[in-house]
Structure formats: structure tokens, C-alpha cells
Amino acid sequence: MSEPVGVKTLQINGEEVSARSGQTILEVAREHDIDIPTLCHLEGLSDVGACRLCLVEIKGSNKLLPACVTTVFEGMEVSTHTERLQKHRHMILELLFAERNHVCSVCVANGHCELQSLAQDQGLTHISLPYRNPELTVDASLERFTVDHNRCILCTRCVRVCAEIEGAHVWDVMGRGINSTVITDLNDPWGSSSCTRCGKCVQVCPTGALFDKSKVGSDHPKYPDFLPYLNLMREAR
Amino acid sequence: MSKLKLATVWLDGCSGCHMSFLDMDERLIELADIVDVVYSPIVDTKEFPDMVDIALVEGAVASVDDEKKIRKIRAHSKLLIAMGDCAVAGNVPSMRNPIGPQAILNRAYIENADVQPQIPCVVVPELLRIVRPIHEFVKVDVFLPGCPPSADTFHAALTALVTGEPLDIPALTRFGA
Numbered sequence: 001m002s003e004p005v006g007v008k009t010l011q012i013n014g015e016e017v018s019a020r021s022g023q024t025i026l027e028v029a030r031e032h033d034i035d036i037p038t039l040c041h042l043e044g045l046s047d048v049g050a051c052r053l054c055l056v057e058i059k060g061s062n063k064l065l066p067a068c069v070t071t072v073f074e075g076m077e078v079s080t081h082t083e084r085l086q087k088h089r090h091m092i093l094e095l096l097f098a099e100r101n102h103v104c105s106v107c108v109a110n111g112h113c114e115l116q117s118l119a120q121d122q123g124l125t126h127i128s129l130p131y132r133n134p135e136l137t138v139d140a141s142l143e144r145f146t147v148d149h150n151r152c153i154l155c156t157r158c159v160r161v162c163a164e165i166e167g168a169h170v171w172d173v174m175g176r177g178i179n180s181t182v183i184t185d186l187n188d189p190w191g192s193s194s195c196t197r198c199g200k201c202v203q204v205c206p207t208g209a210l211f212d213k214s215k216v217g218s219d220h221p222k223y224p225d226f227l228p229y230l231n232l233m234r235e236a237r
Numbered sequence: 238m239s240k241l242k243l244a245t246v247w248l249d250g251c252s253g254c255h256m257s258f259l260d261m262d263e264r265l266i267e268l269a270d271i272v273d274v275v276y277s278p279i280v281d282t283k284e285f286p287d288m289v290d291i292a293l294v295e296g297a298v299a300s301v302d303d304e305k306k307i308r309k310i311r312a313h314s315k316l317l318i319a320m321g322d323c324a325v326a327g328n329v330p331s332m333r334n335p336i337g338p339q340a341i342l343n344r345a346y347i348e349n350a351d352v353q354p355q356i357p358c359v360v361v362p363e364l365l366r367i368v369r370p371i372h373e374f375v376k377v378d379v380f381l382p383g384c385p386p387s388a389d390t391f392h393a394a395l396t397a398l399v400t401g402e403p404l405d406i407p408a409l410t411r412f413g414a
Contacts, residue, residue, distance in 0.1 A: 103332060104413025105322055105384035111413070120411040125380035126325050126372060133334035133367060218413075 010076035025067035025078055026054055036080050037089060037118055040155035041068045042204055044227025046164060050156055052092055053118070056080050064088070086122075093119050098129040099178070100136060101150040102207070109208030110218035115153060116207075139184075141191030145202050145212055147182070152209035154180055157224075158201035165230065170195045182209075241290040241399060244276035245320075246310055248296030248303045249330040249368060253385040254321035255279070255295060260388035268392075271399055285309055291316045291398065297323040297330045298369050302362035311375035316398065319377045322384040322412060324370060329384075331368040338364040381406065383414040390414075 008019045012034055019028040024047070029036050039051040049066035056067045059077035064085070067078075079085070096102075096115060104110050136149040156173060159182065163169040170193055174183045184193035202210045204224045211220055247255060255278060261268065275289060276282045285306075292314035298304050311317055322328035333341045342364070347354045371377055381394055390409045397404035 097326075101332070101335065102412075103326075103328060104411075105328055106332075107413065116412055120407050123407045125382055125406050126319070126370065126377070128372070130369075130373060131327060131331065131334070133331070135335035 008072050008074050008076075010072050010074070010078065012078045013080055019072045021072070023072055025056060025065075025070050025072060025076075028072055029067060029078075029080060034080060036067050037122065038068060039114060039118065039153065039206055040157065042157050042161075042224055042227065044165070044224075044231050045157060045160045045204070048156060048160070050154065053089055055085060055088060057082055057085060089122055090124060093122060093124055094127045094129050096153050097127045098131050100132070100134060100152065103150075107151060107208040108211045108215055108218060108220045109151070109222075112218070112221045113208060114206035139190050140213070141189040142193075142195065142197070143191070144197060144214075145190070145199065145210060147184075147190060147210055148208060149181055150209075151207045152182060153207060154182065155206060156182070157204040157206065158182060158210060161200045161204045161227070165227065166196060166198050166200050168194065168196050168198075171201060240270075241272045242275045242286065242288070243272040243291050243293070244285065244289040244310070244314065245274070245278070245293045246276075246285075246295065246306065247278045248294060248306065248324070248371070249299035250296030250321060250323040251329070252278070252295070254293075254323075254383075257383075257385035257388055258293070258320075258391050261392050262388070264388075264392050268395065272395075285313055287313060289314050291318065291395075293318045293320045294324050294371055295320045297327045298365065298371055298374055299330050300362040300364050304365065304374060307371050307374050316378045317371075317375065318379040318381060318394075318398075319371050320381050321386055322382055325372075325380050325382045326412060327368050327370050331370075334367045338366065379404070379406070381410060382412045383410040384412075386410050386414065 006021050008021050010017060010019060012029055017028060017032050026036055026041065037053045039053050041047055041054065047068040049069040052066060054067040055064040057079040058065055104116050107113065138146060138148045140146040159171040159173060162171045170184050171182055173180055174187055175181055184190045184195060202212055203222050205222065245255065274280055275286050292310050294310060294317065298307055319325045323330055342356045346356045381390065383390060393409055394404060
């Protein structure tokens, strides 16, 4: 028998909070102004727990769990900012910076990048790991938008927005581990793919990996806030 | 109180960090009351002094000469500051890393040369295979990211370091700032 929908009481950082059953730790934390950093999560898209920045500690479990995909239970005791978690978040950000060629100063998203501002928020002043310097491609075959794989952090927001919201599923991920890369169709050039040119992927991309060709320098703010509204309108229909 | 000895060094960077340092304008005069600039691209000293209190290093390590210099600077500095994104993260000079120095030299000196195509091999130092931030060679005490760090960032950071007050760098600057 399934549990009836009800109120769950739990503790986040020692503070008693109540939640609806089925809510994720991240949802409850944000309702209570408790800041848990995220990169792959985006309001309006499904959650995949890809970036691991939202990892939290739960009393009684020796595993760290991603807050975006972990639902609450009665009596749960969550810690969001322990020394151990902060150490892991630092390491995740350093790995992201070291993995590809993120050269902030010459990025179209400089000043509007979620990776860049997270690094600042988390107090990162340098990357202690050696940079990998991979040779990656830039696909500018589409008339309006470009994908620069040097800047991609594989958050898969583009994949999800294309499949879940646009309904086209042009974007997907190819390869394993360090060789993973986002692709259009079956790794065809973006320009000759079945892309509908809607531009949603560009708006949800947290870095300068997907950008509008009409933007130059570091003048590329992104506007992903259309998503919750779009979903609301669709539900109301 | 005797003045602190300050050195500034220019490795593989564009000199923009030094420009931004000079943008402190009249605040440089106040700074001159507490520090002596004993070595810098803007003063006429050829050899790095025996010991300096603070060394500000602009630029990444890109050549055998840069590597020799940064090791000497570390040995002769009490406090070593990585100044700007090139010193902190490699930044623009490191963009050649995926393709290597030979491809860059060929493009600049052979493919694009109108007369006498040849790669310089005398006087100029040999390039390292990859460009790296200075902390991959020596211990760095303070990281000041930014491209370049603003004059206000320099002023706040140097004031804090000289007076011993707490220094919150992420509140001042970030990568690419």
C-alpha cells in the first residue's frame, strides 16, 4: 500500500522544517532559504544528479546523497554544509575546471557563467589539479548558435530541455567517462541535424558551451527562468 | 619602520596586470610611503634582489627562461603573489596547450611569414611543451585571479597584506574578472 500524502518533519542543519511527502531535500531547503549549490539542476527540468554539487549528509547513512534527487522521510536529519561536504564541492569544481579548457577571460559567458560564479561563491582562487588541456571541437555549422565543447561541463540541461520541453530530443550524450560529449542527432553537425532552432538549450546552458552567434565579447546573459512559466502554462491547458 | 621591499615580475602575460596595478593612480603615492619597488619592469634593476618581502608575479610559465625566473623569485621572496589569471590559471597563454608550441611557431614564423621564414632559435628562450600556472612550479602564498585584477583589488589586497588584516579574495575578484 502506498503511503498517504502527508506532512513530513525533518531537520536541516539542526533546524526543524516540515515538508510534503515526495519533495526532494533540495526543494525543501530552498523553500526555507537554505542554500545548497547546484549546477545541473534547473527549475522546470527533471533532475539527474549529474554534477554532485548538491551532495548532503544524512544521519545514519555513510553515503553522501544528492539533494536534488533524494526525497525526504520522517525524522530525517540533513547536514548541508559540513567541512567534508565543502571539501568535496571544492574538489568537484576543481575537477570541472581542470577537465576542459575554461578560459574565463575570453569566454562569451564571462560574468554570466554559473560555473564561474559558483567558483567565486565557494571561495575558489585557483585550481590545485593539473589542467588536462584536451583538444576539443567547436561546431558552428548552425546559422544562429554554436557549441564549444571546451566549455561544456556535461550537466545535460540541453539534453533534458530538448527532450522534455521542446520534445525534439536532438541533444544527447555520446561516449563514456572522460570521453563523454554532447551530440546533436547521431553525432551529426548541428547545422544539418533535426534541430528546430528554438534556442532553449542555449538559454539553459550554465556556461559558454552553447551560445548565440549574435553575442560578442562577454555579453551573453542567459534567461532560463522561462521554463517554470512554460510548464505552468502547459499544466493549466 | 623600514619600508617593505616589493618586486613585480612579468612572465608570459600581456602586461595588463601591471597596467591595472598602475591604475591605482594616486593611491600609489600612499603605497610608496610603506613599500619600495626594488625590482619591476617599470624600474631599472637588472637582477632580482637577495630578498624581497612581497613579489607580485604576472604571467604563466611558458618558456625555460620563465621557469628559471620563477624558481629564483621563489627562493628570494618572503611572500609570493600570483597576480592575475595567467599566473593563477594559465589563461590565454595556455590556450596553445592542446596543439603544442611547434604548431604555434610554424603558424607565426613560417606559414604567415612574407620574407625569410624561420623559427627564432638564438637569444629567445625555448618554449615549454605546455604553459602552466606558477603554482605548478613553486609554492604560491596568495592567488589574485582576474584578467586583470582591478586596481581596487590590488589596493585592497596589498593594504591587507601589509597591515596584516584579514584578506577575503573571493569577495574582491574571480576568474576572468
